[in-house]
Amino acid sequence: MADNGEPAPDEQDSPAPPHSDGNDQWVILNPTSGTADHVDEVRRHADERNYTIQETTHEEHAVQLAQDAAANDVERLAVAGGDGTLHEVVRGLVEVSALGAVTLGVIPTGTENIFATTIGVAGIEEGFDLLDHGERRRIDVGFAGEEPFLVSCIAGFPAEVSVAASSDLKERFGSLAFVVASLQELTEFDELHIELTAISDDEETTWSGEALCVLVGNVLRFVNRGGQANVEDGLFDVVLIEQMPASDILAEATAQRVFGRDTEHVLHVQANQLEIRGLGSDPITFSLDGELNTHDELVLYTEPRSLTVCVGSTYEYTHPE
């Protein structure tokens, strides 16, 4: 909550409209996300609260449904799915310049639900309750070129490696757990040959060389114990992990985890703009909230506090200046 205990200027008290006819509140429902056993429960809550239900029938359908919601002046937009569905909805809204037109509510029914978990939304009913009575916050949205992302942009690991390493690994190695996990999973791995420029208001950091990966967190912080980043400061949390022997990775992961200190091969900066340029012959694979793209170079920036979302009680922010 606010560090000075005062309500933020954009904090809205918005109880449910008493008799919504359902036209102004929709739920976009991905019936296939997660274990795919959530449809009845989501429909029940949506019917009780008079939401119009829009069920996806194929991949990328949520992009179109989000645009339909904007065209129909929907004010409350619930998204029942995981991070992929959410990513599609935000992409759809951006494509029709409607990011600022809706209040987004997350109904976590995906596999990992990293975004929902990070902003403190734990279950289906809670997601709907927060839309009715919860706190609204305007959060930063990340952009990689033209494409928005909420959680993270990761360069350097192939598709099969998930950001969400097993909880056991996370417990042991903290933020770098997924690097450790990745290296255990991969038989073949091409490091990144890149130049990176990170720009913040008062500083510019340039790095070039061989890296294992670059992790750019919007809601997520990768260093130390990880967890939620400040999503209202207009800054990315950027971690570049240099190429190093596997044994050093374990040592550095442990040092970061146990002592919470910076280590030799891990560059950690905050930036509101980032340029990543490949110096090798192959394009770089980027994962935006789990969606894969390739680019030779990419500029990342934030649009500060451009999306209103319903957050849970564990969501933390520092009061904007």
Ligand SMILES: Nc1ncnc2c1ncn2[C@@H]1O[C@H](COP(=O)(O)OP(=O)(O)OP(=O)(O)O)[C@@H](O)[C@H]1O
């Ligand atoms: N009706 C559908 N049939 C098949 N695929 C769909 C359908 N609706 C959406 N999808 C696709 O389902 C994919 C996975 O969705 P999503 O990421 O939300 O769930 P998840 O992978 O279980 O969760 P998480 O990303 O949180 O781990 C998305 O890429 C989306 O395009």
